[in-house]
Amino acid sequence: MKIDFTNIFSENIGEHGVNRNEIFKKVELIKSVKKRIIDKINDDFYPLTLPDEMLKEVYEINNYASYIREKFDNLVVIGMGGSILGNELLHYSVNGIYSNFVKPKKVYFIDNIDPETNLTLIQTLDLKKTFFNIITKSGSTSETLLNLLLLVDILKKEGLNPKEHFLFTTDPEKGLLRKLSNELEIKTYPIHPKVGGRYSVLSHVGLFSAAFEEINIEKLLLGAKERKEKFLNKEPIENSEMLFALTQYKFFKEKDVNINVIFSYSDGLEYLGKFYEQLLAESIGKKFSRDGKEIYAGITPVVARGPYHQHSTLQLFMEGPYDKLIIFVVPKKFRKDALIYNSLGYLELDFLTGKHYSELLLNEYIATKMALTQNGRPNVSIEIEKIDEENLGRLIYFMELEVLALGELLNINPIDQPSVEIGKRFTHALMGDKNYSEYLKTLEKLENVDKLILD
Amino acid sequence: MKIDFTNIFSENIGEHGVNRNEIFKKVELIKSVKKRIIDKINDDFYPLTLPDEMLKEVYEINNYASYIREKFDNLVVIGMGGSILGNELLHYSVNGIYSNFVKPKKVYFIDNIDPETNLTLIQTLDLKKTFFNIITKSGSTSETLLNLLLLVDILKKEGLNPKEHFLFTTDPEKGLLRKLSNELEIKTYPIHPKVGGRYSVLSHVGLFSAAFEEINIEKLLLGAKERKEKFLNKEPIENSEMLFALTQYKFFKEKDVNINVIFSYSDGLEYLGKFYEQLLAESIGKKFSRDGKEIYAGITPVVARGPYHQHSTLQLFMEGPYDKLIIFVVPKKFRKDALIYNSLGYLELDFLTGKHYSELLLNEYIATKMALTQNGRPNVSIEIEKIDEENLGRLIYFMELEVLALGELLNINPIDQPSVEIGKRFTHALMGDKNYSEYLKTLEKLENVDKLILD
Numbered sequence: 001m002k003i004d005f006t007n008i009f010s011e012n013i014g015e016h017g018v019n020r021n022e023i024f025k026k027v028e029l030i031k032s033v034k035k036r037i038i039d040k041i042n043d044d045f046y047p048l049t050l051p052d053e054m055l056k057e058v059y060e061i062n063n064y065a066s067y068i069r070e071k072f073d074n075l076v077v078i079g080m081g082g083s084i085l086g087n088e089l090l091h092y093s094v095n096g097i098y099s100n101f102v103k104p105k106k107v108y109f110i111d112n113i114d115p116e117t118n119l120t121l122i123q124t125l126d127l128k129k130t131f132f133n134i135i136t137k138s139g140s141t142s143e144t145l146l147n148l149l150l151l152v153d154i155l156k157k158e159g160l161n162p163k164e165h166f167l168f169t170t171d172p173e174k175g176l177l178r179k180l181s182n183e184l185e186i187k188t189y190p191i192h193p194k195v196g197g198r199y200s201v202l203s204h205v206g207l208f209s210a211a212f213e214e215i216n217i218e219k220l221l222l223g224a225k226e227r228k229e230k231f232l233n234k235e236p237i238e239n240s241e242m243l244f245a246l247t248q249y250k251f252f253k254e255k256d257v258n259i260n261v262i263f264s265y266s267d268g269l270e271y272l273g274k275f276y277e278q279l280l281a282e283s284i285g286k287k288f289s290r291d292g293k294e295i296y297a298g299i300t301p302v303v304a305r306g307p308y309h310q311h312s313t314l315q316l317f318m319e320g321p322y323d324k325l326i327i328f329v330v331p332k333k334f335r336k337d338a339l340i341y342n343s344l345g346y347l348e349l350d351f352l353t354g355k356h357y358s359e360l361l362l363n364e365y366i367a368t369k370m371a372l373t374q375n376g377r378p379n380v381s382i383e384i385e386k387i388d389e390e391n392l393g394r395l396i397y398f399m400e401l402e403v404l405a406l407g408e409l410l411n412i413n414p415i416d417q418p419s420v421e422i423g424k425r426f427t428h429a430l431m432g433d434k435n436y437s438e439y440l441k442t443l444e445k446l447e448n449v450d451k452l453i454l455d
Numbered sequence: 456m457k458i459d460f461t462n463i464f465s466e467n468i469g470e471h472g473v474n475r476n477e478i479f480k481k482v483e484l485i486k487s488v489k490k491r492i493i494d495k496i497n498d499d500f501y502p503l504t505l506p507d508e509m510l511k512e513v514y515e516i517n518n519y520a521s522y523i524r525e526k527f528d529n530l531v532v533i534g535m536g537g538s539i540l541g542n543e544l545l546h547y548s549v550n551g552i553y554s555n556f557v558k559p560k561k562v563y564f565i566d567n568i569d570p571e572t573n574l575t576l577i578q579t580l581d582l583k584k585t586f587f588n589i590i591t592k593s594g595s596t597s598e599t600l601l602n603l604l605l606l607v608d609i610l611k612k613e614g615l616n617p618k619e620h621f622l623f624t625t626d627p628e629k630g631l632l633r634k635l636s637n638e639l640e641i642k643t644y645p646i647h648p649k650v651g652g653r654y655s656v657l658s659h660v661g662l663f664s665a666a667f668e669e670i671n672i673e674k675l676l677l678g679a680k681e682r683k684e685k686f687l688n689k690e691p692i693e694n695s696e697m698l699f700a701l702t703q704y705k706f707f708k709e710k711d712v713n714i715n716v717i718f719s720y721s722d723g724l725e726y727l728g729k730f731y732e733q734l735l736a737e738s739i740g741k742k743f744s745r746d747g748k749e750i751y752a753g754i755t756p757v758v759a760r761g762p763y764h765q766h767s768t769l770q771l772f773m774e775g776p777y778d779k780l781i782i783f784v785v786p787k788k789f790r791k792d793a794l795i796y797n798s799l800g801y802l803e804l805d806f807l808t809g810k811h812y813s814e815l816l817l818n819e820y821i822a823t824k825m826a827l828t829q830n831g832r833p834n835v836s837i838e839i840e841k842i843d844e845e846n847l848g849r850l851i852y853f854m855e856l857e858v859l860a861l862g863e864l865l866n867i868n869p870i871d872q873p874s875v876e877i878g879k880r881f882t883h884a885l886m887g888d889k890n891y892s893e894y895l896k897t898l899e900k901l902e903n904v905d906k907l908i909l910d
Contacts, residue, residue: 005907012904020907081766098575112763114722115812116842119791120553143762146807146815152798176803197766230910240909258778259714259755267569278767285771298775300714301768302757307598308567310878311536311652312733313756316740318874320753323713336574343607348631351888352601357570360601360886367881370901374877387571419773422829423765426822431815433806446825449467452460452475454695455685 001394003240004381007373008247008325014376016322018250026246027237033245033408034236037401044415045404046192047199051225051397054202058218061204064187065211068167069105072131075212076121078110078147079135079205081278082197083169085111086206086396087135089275093268093387094215107213113143122151127158133167135205137191139175142427162186169204196415198279199400202393216389223393231401241398244380245405251325251378252299260299261317264329265306265365268387272329273303276399283403283414290411297410306330307364314368318375326372326379329395330365333386334358456849458695459836462828463702463780469831471777473705481701482692488700488863489691492856499870500859501647502654506680506852508647509657513673516659519642520666523622524560527586530667531576533565533602534590534660536733537652538624540566541661541851542590544730548723548842549670562668568598577606582613588622590660592646594630597882617641624659651870653733654855657848671844678848686856696853699835700860706780706833707754715754716772719784720761720820723842727784728758731854738858738869745866752865761785762819769823773830781827781834784850785820788841789813 010017041048068075077087088109091099100106108125110118132151136144155162163184170177172190181188189204200206202224207217227241236242251257260280262273285298304313306328317324342353352360372379382398384391407414429439465472496503523530532542543564546554555561563580565573587606591599610617618639625632627645636643644659655661657679662672682696691697706712715735717728740753759768761783772779797808807815827834837853839846862869884894 001910003909005909006904009907080763083766085767096575097569097572098579101579102575112722112760113812113816114552115789115793115816116791117552117722119793119812120551120557124553124556140803141766142807142815142819145804146795146812149795149798149804149807150793150812153796156798176801180799180801238909243909258776267567267572274767281768281771281775285768285773285775287774296774296776298771300755300757300771300775300778302755305567308535310875311538311596312540312729313736313740314878315872315874316736316753316755318740318877319742319751320736320740320755321713321751323755334570336571338570338574338605340601340604341608343604343611344635346631346635348595349600349604351883351886352597352604355886357568357574357601357605360597360882361568361570363885364597364878364882366898367878367885370881370898371878373901374897375874417770419770419830420765422773423769423819423822423826426825427815427819428806430818430822431806431810442829443821443825446828449461452464454458454460454693454698455456 001391001398002383003244004383005243005247007369007379013373013378016255016376017378018247018255023243023246023250024237029409030236030242030246033405034239034242036408037404038232044194046194047196047202047400048228048404050195050202051221051228051393054207055218055221055225057204057207058221061207061211061217065208068131069212073104073129074106074108074125075131075133075209076108076110076125077133077135077209078144080111080141080143082200083135083137083141083144083205084109085198085275085278086201087209089201089271090206090210090215090220090392091213092271093266093392094389095213097267099213103213105213107209110147113146118147118150122154127155127160127165130165131167132165133169133209134177135169136175136177137171137197137200139170139177139179142424145176167208169208198282201275201396219389220393223390224397227394227397227401241402242405245402245409247380248299248325248406249409255322257323257325257378258298258300259302259324261302261304261324261326262329263304263306263309263326265361266331266387267305269329269331270303270305272395273305275396277301277303279399279403282417283407284410284412286412287419288412297412306368307361310364310368317372317377322377324377326377328365328369328379328381330362330381330383331385331387332362332383335386456846456853457838458699459838460698460702462824463833463835468828468833471710471831472833473702473710478698478701478705479692484864485691485697485701488860489694489697491863492859493687499649501649502651502657502855503683503859505650505657506676506683506848509662510673510676510680512659512662513676516662516666516672520663523586524667528559528584529561529563529580530586530588530664531563531565531580532588532590532664533599535566535596535598537655538590538592538596538599538660539564540653540730540733541656542664544656544726545661545665545670545675545847546668547726548721548847549844550668552722554668558668560668562664565602568601573602573605577609582610582615582620585620586622587620588624588664589632590624591630591632592626592652592655594625594632597879600631622663624663653737656730656851674844675848678845679852682849682852682856696857697860700857700864702835703754703780703861704864710777712778712780712833713753713755714757714779716757716759716779716781717784718759718761718764718781720816721786721842722760724784724786725758725760727850728760730851732756732758734854734858737872738862739865739867741867742874743867752867761823762816765819765823772827772832777832779832781832783820783824783834783836785817785836785838786840786842787817787838790841
């Protein structure tokens with residue numbers, strides 16, 4: 001894994017870059033951030049210990065996954081946000097966008113509650129051969145419970161015993177799903193109370209479905225563990241996570257860069273972008289008070305895929321406001337490739353022929369990076385050798401650690417998400433939940449205004 | 456279609472809103488924008504005539520699509536950016552995310568050049584029963600030509616005649632694809648020279664694949680035509696397109712709102728978001744000079760899907776910087792639904808039971824909109840009765856027209872994309888194309904700097 005910071009410096013991109021010396025003057029700040037992270041590692045930042053902790057569980061998870069593989073052809077993972085984004089990331093990046101076309105065992109994701117999507121999927125699956133992993137940390141996520149109720153009903157109608165078709169993953173003690181698991185005797189994996197959704201991919205949350213689809217979860221954890229050890233053993237200013245967080249921080253605070261683009265040159269790694277989207281947005285998007293002033297922090301992540309987005313948003317990245325930091329994520333080798341022949345014989349096609357299919361993609365990455373650099377647009381490149389479990393472990397740990405470091409730099413709590421609660425309460429009120437009826441008045445007030453609706 | 460502007464006004468969302476009276480003071484500005492659009496309608500803004508023009512072609516397109524349906528089971532659409540985003544939008548929204556699970560005829564999209572993805576797909580298709588629609592306006596898009604070369608080679612190896620498996624869609628006269636089509640006698644649909652990629656979904660570009668998958672393209676065009684007539688016949692200030700563009704303009708110019716979130720409460724409509732992403736980014740992301748000053752215009756679109764993104768980015772939308780305008784797009788009815796029973800018997804689940812599955816989704820939309828409004832976050836809602844061809848025609852025309860109006864408000868050309876050219880030239884140089892070797896020196900200079908690469 002190589003992280004290239006060259007194109008953030010003003011000496012290379014001009015006035016919209018940052019000063020190289022200023023970055024390296026921050027040694028003390030970065031040292032203190034590292035110290036604060038280490039102080040929290042067994043408490044709020046417990047997810048950073050997961051590579052070690054979960055290595056002890058690999059054998060059991062693989063065993064259970066094998067047992068389920070023998071009995072079932074399909075696995076459906078059901079969860080919202082952090083309870084499923086990591087599973088999707090591992091599936092699409094390691095096994096590919098068309099994994100279900102080629103692998104004997106199929107994995108599907110229900111990450112939303114669109115009835116047209118979910119009913120169509122459920123109606124086409126052979127439920128006798130389908131196993132469901134229901135994941136919710138709190139055990140009370142409305143969308144996940146709705147999907148559970150729907151499934152229980154459908155399974156019963158088919159004469160199937162829900163108990164044999166479910167694995168739950170939830171809090172070790174609390175919540176409705178835990179209660180249900182005890183009463184119905186459904187196998188249930190625990191989520192450590194200090195492991196929040198968006199930091200949970202390397203826990204039972206992400207590992208069971210990965211093991212089911214024969215992703216090597218040991219290698220995944222070892223890749224992550226390697227990053228952990230680098231973090232602990234290297235000089236803080238030489239940790240790419242720390243420097244990356246400092247880069248985002250400086251561009252946000254000093255250059256009004258409120259947008260970070262995760263530009264992956266791989267279809268599967270688009271899901272790493274979606275994983276990072278939640279990680280960055282929920283961790284750093286925070287209101288707080290300082291010296292009696294309200295401050296609204298937050299960097300908006302934008303997920304892009306190359307070269308696809310060169311034909312969609314690149315024009316904006318090149319000529320729009322200087323409000324973006326571009327983060328390339330690129331595998332240097334692809335696991336499938338083809339040699340291209342000029343079977344049509346046109347001179348205009350000579351530049352493509354005798355080359356490998358992947359060369360165009362990789363050269364487009366370099367060309368795009370250079371075009372942005374020439375236009376004074378700051379960019380960082382993360383290159384991995386190829387997409388595999390170890391590199392994904394590294395990337396996941398890199399992203400989690402650097403977002404925690406960014407939280408420390410901004411002096412905010414990167415672990416909570418206080419502001420999504422109010423919408424949940426409004427939803428309960430609208431659904432007729434009497435425990436929340438007090439909110440109906442607020443909703444009425446918000447509705448009862450002078451409207452402007454056009455057709 | 457109802458467009459609700461209520462929650463952009465300061466009387467409802469406080470200091471981060473705009474003044475209602477100020478909006479309506481802009482009558483003259485909006486009148487002049489309308490006039491300028493109408494003046495260009497038969498020239499640069501020719502795409503606005505497509506509903507009428509293409510209605511004349513419906514019979515032929517449907518006929519040809521039926522003929523191809525009889526001979527083939529699979530259609531693969533191959534294109535980049537505007538040459539495929541509209542096709543994807545129609546497929547996923549009208550026929551659903553799992554369309555290929557239930558429909559007898561399958562449609563696939565090759566919208567990128569990731570070898571792992573594309574080779575896997577091609578290797579799993581029965582090529583004898585597969586038809587390919589290759590789309591490139593210029594006829595020279597490198598990625599599309601690479602995919603064409605790969606396919607010609609594979610088809611030949613299988614003993615199949617490429618001529619019988621291809622439909623081209625390209626410029627009526629110019630470009631390599633047109634030349635090829637003449638020499639190989641491949642059926643080729645024209646793209647009017649004044650129809651750029653991102654404005655081409657209602658041309659042959661989008662309509663053939665839609666007709667193949669039995670989407671009613673006549674209704675689609677009639678929905679769009681209805682918007683066109685509303686635009687021509689109503690008072691400019693009562694046109695929701697004009698008011699929408701004015702809203703984006705005022706928030707961008709006066710409130711530093713550089714991000715617009717397209718928040719669709721439907722899985723399929725996420726692809727409307729991706730379509731709009733290109734439309735807004737490429738059309739409005741422009742550098743220009745005024746009074747001797749360089750100005751960098753551009754609003755960054757962010758694609759979100761509800762309720763999914765409530766568990767990912769909503770925390771940021773609620774508490775982050777006031778840099779966003781949220782645009783909800785919501786169908787009020789779903790074409791599939793289910794009644795939910797409390798088959799588990801827990802009191803905590805009562806709020807979900809006896810209701811339709813879609814009610815939670817729709818209430819979450821209202822709850823989220825109200826929570827954002829209460830937090831002073833500007834938002835506009837676009838509601839349609841349900842997802843169908845007529846409503847999609849309306850939505851597509853709405854979006855195209857309002858982006859053109861926004862271009863007029865900003866005094867920029869919303870039709871071109873000048874800045875993506877340099878990356879293309881760099882790519883040709885890197886691929887060894889001798890016509891572009893002059894760029895190798897520039898690339899060398901950009902590479903030859905003091906690097907900072909960490910592991």
